[in-house]
Amino acid sequence: MKVGDLATPALLADAGVLERNVATMAAARPGPALRPHVKAFKCTSLAAVLEGAGHHAFCCATTREVEGMVSAGIGADLLLANEVLDVRRLAALADLAGNGMARITVAVDSSETIAAASAAGITEVLVDVDVGMPRCGCQPGEAGSVADTARSAGLHVRGVMGYEGHMMHEVDRDTREEGVARSMAILARAADEVGGDVVSGGGTGSFDCNDTVTELQAGSYILMDRDYARLELPFEEGLIVSGTVVSVGAGGHAVLDAGLKALAMDSGPPGLMGGGTVLFCADEHTTIVGGNWVVGDRVGLRPAHIDPTISKHEHIHLVDDITSGGDAEVLETWPVDLRGW
């Protein structure tokens, strides 16, 4: 099957880019030194590619992601790297762990999240530490007491996690390195207080400048996006939303049948494969200018942010070359089976 045979909009991943990006990261962060974050791609078939590259521990952001990974039999060691208070949902994970389906660890940062994990029958946790981005995580000075509370509740504390997300997209290399170092110094001190052997954190943007974590939580690197591409990392962009030109205006603008319901817009509008400019995105359409398109052409849009773009789609089509428009060969079609909550 060719890309030209697919109904549009269609999400396409470049097989060669995927292979190279996975290999580049596996060389830098082999096996357990990487805990790939499935929130970036929400697809167990893609997770299986990473397992094939030697990574057997994974990060998840939602309980559904954890359950889906267990169902697919991928990942011996799954970390829910997020605070969850929903005891029913946590109990379902505890059952899976209790049945020996996978090792499941949950992030906690407060007495409330510890109480929820404990009530649900969760047995293993990481203490999530705020390392400078105002999101989840306890204050660094409280990490030791959070760990004590968890242990008092009968939980095994495997170590700490802390995400230096405020530095992840910093374009200037020196600024990024310095910021990552400051955050990781905080995390290292918290790790000393907490104990355990896991120090989890980092991401695509700090993959080669975070020497503190024992496992890197990166996901976007596998197919990248426009936002990360600004950092000049050794990973290539390999994901596009393919649209069909359904109308060409007198002034030369063309209209694709792929709009902002198919593309994340939080980090800006998409770029265009093969030249030209995006004029604007509407719900179901993108108007493009600066090229010579005809009705029926297949045109690729390069998303600014990979995670929420993929989560809008039901399928990812693996193709032999995303630059070749409708003539590209569709090698495999994978369900985005971990989306939703």
Add this chain to the structure above:
Amino acid sequence: MKVGDLATPALLADAGVLERNVATMAAARPGPALRPHVKAFKCTSLAAVLEGAGHHAFCCATTREVEGMVSAGIGADLLLANEVLDVRRLAALADLAGNGMARITVAVDSSETIAAASAAGITEVLVDVDVGMPRCGCQPGEAGSVADTARSAGLHVRGVMGYEGHMMHEVDRDTREEGVARSMAILARAADEVGGDVVSGGGTGSFDCNDTVTELQAGSYILMDRDYARLELPFEEGLIVSGTVVSVGAGGHAVLDAGLKALAMDSGPPGLMGGGTVLFCADEHTTIVGGNWVVGDRVGLRPAHIDPTISKHEHIHLVDDITSGGDAEVLETWPVDLRGW
């Protein structure tokens, strides 16, 4: 069931607001004077509410929306208000129309879209006219010849459509009225050239200043969003994404488990119910400041753009009062059954 029992993030619609908005529009545009656009809400249960208010003709943006409406038995007269070249998909609609399941009309704006409709067995079309926004639609001066081409291909031309989308969110009332009038003058001339009895167009923002169309294509009015709320229309905001506070930082910031995968960001970040400010949205989280939240609180986020927010969710929960947090009663839960492509 209470909102506090729902897993989060959860999409909530206010039953009273929905009822009042639907009634206000039905009074202004009764029965066939409104062709509600299901792309805004992608939910046949909501479409059924509109049918109950006397509207039996609907707009769709995708073939899946048309098929879903037919499956649900809602809408005697369905307009695919979009250009589609995919003959297989159009043929599926033609089969439904041929079997008497619904009257199905398709927008065309070129010889290519006419050829696709004709090849698929579609029998009825509207000529889509560019009335000033660079998106789909033929040039106004070509509308007559497009209609001739369609008739030569054996298609029944019911009339014209043209969307003045570039004026739809114009906040200044006078500017909006003038712009709508300019666009509709273009559409009226094209209608004279094309013939037929349908002049379709407009939207929520022009509901009371577009006197040209025989049927208004509005959808957002039913639950509104922050972007449309700036226009001071007589419709209320009635849709929120409900999140749970999963973490509270030392500085007083709180973190909700609802982020940009649950909220459209193309028209800006969400607002907050009950005071406080959104600091930023991440994939799975929203950090909020300026309130006194505790872990476990339910907090509502008001989306900036309704259409792509709803399309991210599997369900809409109809509640008795979106302002009452976790104590609100869940009256009904409706699948967002028309999402995807």
